[in-house]
Amino acid sequence: MYGYAGKQLRVYLDKKEIKAEDIDFDVMRKYLGGAGLCAKILYEELEKGVDPLSPENKLMFATSPLTSNRIPGGGSVILCFKSPLTNAWGESRCGGDFGPDLRKAGFDFVIIEGKAEEPVFIVINNGDVEFKPAGHLLGKTTSEKLSMIRNELNDRKISVMCIGPGGENLVKYATVMFDQRAAGRCGVGAVMGSKNLIAVAVKGSKEIKAAQPEKLKDAISDAMAVLRESEMAAGFKEHGTTGDMAPNDAAGDWPTKNWQSNHWGKAEKMYDDFFDKYLIKNHGCYRGCPIACGRIAEVKEGKFKTPVHEGSEYESLSAFTAFVLNDNLEAAIHATYLCNEYGIDTISAGAVIAFAMECYENGFIKQKDVGGMDLSWGSPDVLPELVRLISSREGIGDVLAEGVKIAAKKLGKGAEKYAVHGKGLEAPAHDPRSGKTLAVAYGTANRGCCHIHPLEAMAYDSGKLDWGMVKFGVPDPNEVDRWDEKGKGKMVKILQDGLVLPDILSTCKFFNYSGITLDHHAEMLSAMTGWEIDGFELMKIGERVINLQRMFNMREGFDREDDMIHERMKKLPAFGIYKDESRCGISDYEAMLDEYYDARGWDKKTGKPLKEKLAELEIEQVRA
Amino acid sequence: MKIKVKLYTILKKYGKDMVDKDKNMSIPSNLTLKGLMSRLEIPKKMGKVLLVNGFPQDIEYELHEGDEVKILSFIGGG
Incomplete structure (x- = not known):
């Protein structure tokens, strides 16, 4: 057997049982893996109209024969599900070692079914699966959970994906985090939360065999040669996606003030400040990544202070600057750091806050609805507070946690013109x-x-x-x-x-x-x-x-x-x-x-x- | 004539010998943006945005004394 680990894992959360099934190679040839195989399985196995937050929804983690640390770009995993935010096809990617480690644990795909009676996390270790109680993890931030799980398993390096309070509270755009990387969009974290599945840990030592090892070596070598000469790869390493803030603003590719404009003019200074004052270094999300586009940054002091952390990519910072007309970069960095800790999508969160600011300006949200906060455009202080309220579904957070499409319905006729989405998914930072x-x-x-x-x-x-x-x-x-x-x-x-x-x-x-x-x-x-x-x-x-x-x-x-x-x-x-x-x-x-x-x-x-x-x-x- | 040129992220290296640390650059008169990019040896087949004095201009724009040019390229593509 070549290329694949050869098995897919079904997890029945209600019975705390599992089934390891052989994969079908004819199917693999047609669909390969990842979002392809997931499309086939979810199309066949989900009933039309299933409630995405019910036990009947299924959540898949999927890889392919190229998901491996030694393959250029191979450190990634794809999560597929019916989306609670859109009620449509849900797909969310997360960079990191989880994908490769899942295959080392013996499985190409995992299909999570049902709902656990009590909160659990699962550990997949060389083909064996354990269900562990997770009550003590509830309410903790994603970095706290990661630390607690690794301590409990006595393994400081085990790959873990977990939800934060956002997922536990079924925020419709909650994420699943791998360390400080996110399976960000479409509310996959809420699907996990609705199943009482708080985290998944994977490890193993299975070696996936290549059919033609010499040919593979050459193919990898060819790819690496291309990467070495690539200006884009060098740009990703030095500047991350964040380096695109100024060019995109200049190109009219920077949705600003809830899409009222496509340009602001402030990106240049904000990026220069980010690069000079807050960026510490680059970071690869998976062991061995030759590009390593991640940004490690820190706001050292002041009310928007953060620890050293990974984040501050283009989409996240744009959502908390241009979308909401905020030019306080420290507030943006801090708010996106909180989104990761609470486990909610930075893009949707920024978009929802922009929507809220426009609703506030036009009387759909009153100051009394937000505990006296002033949601005027560009107010930096409200950003972290709104992230907290959304993640805990407190006050106006309970409405905003539904996403702009449903929030607009709840706030009243006329608000829908401020809800910028497609099929219910909030529009990202490209115009x-x-x-x-x-x-x-x-x-x-x-x-x-x-x-x-x-x-x-x-x-x-x-x-x-x-x-x-x-x-x-x-x-x-x-x-x-x-x-x-x-x-x-x-x-x-x-x-x-x-x-x-x-x-x-x-x-x-x-x-x-x-x-x-x-x-x-x-x-x-x-x-x-x-x-x-x-x-x-x-x-x-x-x-x-x-x-x-x-x-x-x-x-x-x-x-x-x-x-x-x-x-x-x-x-x-x-x-x-x-x-x-x-x-x-x-x-x-x-x-x-x-x-x-x-x-x-x-x-x-x-x-x-x-x-x-x-x-x-x-x-x-x-x-x- | 003198203009100012700011090159961004992955383009920074192209200006090294011709643009000083205050972003000044000497150019002949009647030079267009196209000509400027040629002088800087910036590859043609690369997505770019060109701003002159804060506004987008196309490559046929003829430069004037004191113009501030910003040449930006994309990392993630756009």
């Missing part, structure tokens, strides 16, 4: 007014309005990256105007098919920005599994997976109407350097979506994959 490809990517991503699962479209339009995909039909981005609308729908189809592969392979997507292509992945995958697989077959698998996730959503009642983007993303910005740039508004989104559906082989009215497309992709489980 389609900087490049129109992102409009289609935002509208059609299966987990909701997402900038990276599967496609970071502005990297194409502004960044001029093609990810080696010109050979699969994507136009050279240097020949494409970022503000053109025609042609974008068609290219998003191809880009999504390709860029979903790291989510299927559970490998870090930043490696693909640094020059690793589908051909590199195919070479490594062939060497691991013994299959003869190439980039074209990987594209087909990507297309299959996206269509199956789409069918999951359609079964839950989503259709073309839900593939919309918020009005604010289409309008010219209210202020900033692009306010008079007529090219940056989106003039005909429907036409872009039509073009996308056409390229996808989906029904123009509903967006449903046509029978012929499902047959072509051999998606038999879907009775069209």
Whole structure:
């Protein structure tokens, strides 16, 4: 047996029982692993309409043959579930050693079912699984839990993923943390909390065999050579994603004041301050990462002081600065540190607070509703306090913990215009007014309005990256105007098919920005599994997976109407350097979506994959 | 003529010999942004944003005495 550990683990929390099942290699060839295998299992095993916070929901942890510390980008794990935030396909990635260590523990996939009677954590150790009481862990921050679990297991290095108070309190955008990295989006932490599963620890010594070890060695060597020459990789190491604050602001790719603008002008100074005063060093999330994009920072003193910690990436800091019009960087660093400690998504939290500030400005939230706090735009002091209230569902926190879509319904008619989301997932810190490809990517991503699962479209339009995909039909981005609308729908189809592969392979997507292509992945995958697989077959698998996730959503009642983007993303910005740039508004989104559906082989009215497309992709489980 | 040039993150290395520590750079007149990037040897096929005196300009823009140019490139792509 090559490439895979060979087993998937089912955990029945209600009975505290497990079942180790052999994996089916024919299925693996079609779906590979990660978000691909999860799409197949969850589509087949979840009933339509299941309540995501009920015992009937299932939570999967998934890897692939490339999830390994020795493979460039191999330190990652993908979590899939039905999302309590969106009621759609839920998918969340976490960088770190958990994925590789799960395979060393003997399992390629874990499927968590049911609900434990009392809070538990599970320990997977070389094929054995123990259920341990977790009552004493409740209410603790994620770093406290990690420390307590490692002490209890007498193992200072064991890989642990855990929820924080946010997940315990079923905050709809609660996270699952691996140390200070997050499986951030879609509320996976609430799913774990609803199952009374507080943490999962994994360790083992299983060695996964490669079918062609020499070929694998060469393939890894080729990939490493590319990384060594890559300016992107060097940029990630020195500046992290945070280094994109100033360029994105300048490009009109910085949603500001709850999407009223796409530019603020303050990113440059804030990033320079971050780099000079608060950044300590870079950090790799998994042992052996050759890029190591993480930021270790500290606010040494003052009311926003933090310990030395990892965080402060682009999305997190942008959500607590530009979104909420806050230019106090220390408050932003502190608030995002708290999000990690309490276990809630920094992007959704910042977006919800921006929404709350706009509601406050317009009378939907009164000062008495927030215990006398002043939620004026840019107020730094309210940021950590709101994070606390949301995580504990106290006061206004109980409404805000539902996410902007539901919070808007609760706050009253008219508030929905301030709720910027797609399918219920709060929009992240990238703006389609900087490049129109992102409009289609935002509208059609299966987990909701997402900038990276599967496609970071502005990297194409502004960044001029093609990810080696010109050979699969994507136009050279240097020949494409970022503000053109025609042609974008068609290219998003191809880009999504390709860029979903790291989510299927559970490998870090930043490696693909640094020059690793589908051909590199195919070479490594062939060497691991013994299959003869190439980039074209990987594209087909990507297309299959996206269509199956789409069918999951359609079964839950989503259709073309839900593939919309918020009005604010289409309008010219209210202020900033692009306010008079007529090219940056989106003039005909429907036409872009039509073009996308056409390229996808989906029904123009509903967006449903046509029978012929499902047959072509051999998606038999879907009775069209 | 003299302009100011600020290069960001992964572009910093391109200015080393031509831009002083106060960001001053001497250029011939009638130089466009395209010409400036050529002088700095910044690769063509790379996503960039160019701001002159705080506003985005395209590569055909002709530089004037005292212009403050910012050239930014993307790490995560965009």
